[in-house]
Amino acid sequence: MTALPHSYRSDPLLVCEGCQESYRADIWLVVDVAERPDLAARIGEGTIQTGVCPNCGEKQVVDMGLLVFRPNGNPVLLFSPAQETTPEEDQDQARGLLNLLYQTMKDEWQGEWLNDFGPIPREALIEMLKD
Ligand SMILES: [Zn+2]
Numbered sequence: 001m002t003a004l005p006h007s008y009r010s011d012p013l014l015v016c017e018g019c020q021e022s023y024r025a026d027i028w029l030v031v032d033v034a035e036r037p038d039l040a041a042r043i044g045e046g047t048i049q050t051g052v053c054p055n056c057g058e059k060q061v062v063d064m065g066l067l068v069f070r071p072n073g074n075p076v077l078l079f080s081p082a083q084e085t086t087p088e089e090d091q092d093q094a095r096g097l098l099n100l101l102y103q104t105m106k107d108e109w110q111g112e113w114l115n116d117f118g119p120i121p122r123e124a125l126i127e128m129l130k131d
Helices: 037-045 087-108 122-130
Strands: 008-010 013-015 022-024 027-032 050-052 059-061 066-069 077-080
Touching: 008 087, 027 037, 027 087, 037 122, 066 087, 066 122, 077 087, 077 122
Parallel strands: 027 066
Antiparallel strands: 008 027, 013 022, 050 059, 066 077
């Protein structure tokens, strides 16, 4: 049985604010820190949802929710909402990302992971991942 990757990225089409070129950015929405330590490092650097223009190097942050899965962490699931969204939109995003992760796990999924589940500001999430 081949395990599906737990981490999930979106590749929105961005228009560079510097040179007006359009490009596909690498924006991560679900990160399994055990599976992808490289992405855990990008969360620490605050660039996990930053597009970088391949033409001129201009950076652009895409404001989206982020779900982090820590198989050995407590809590196991961390959700950091987008900055400019309403609580309702945050709930929708959280639900969508949880479902994406669930689809990659099915039998491995544990309902108790949701016991302490709630939104965490991005800076607090970055601090929690340093431990
Ligand atoms: Zn550019």
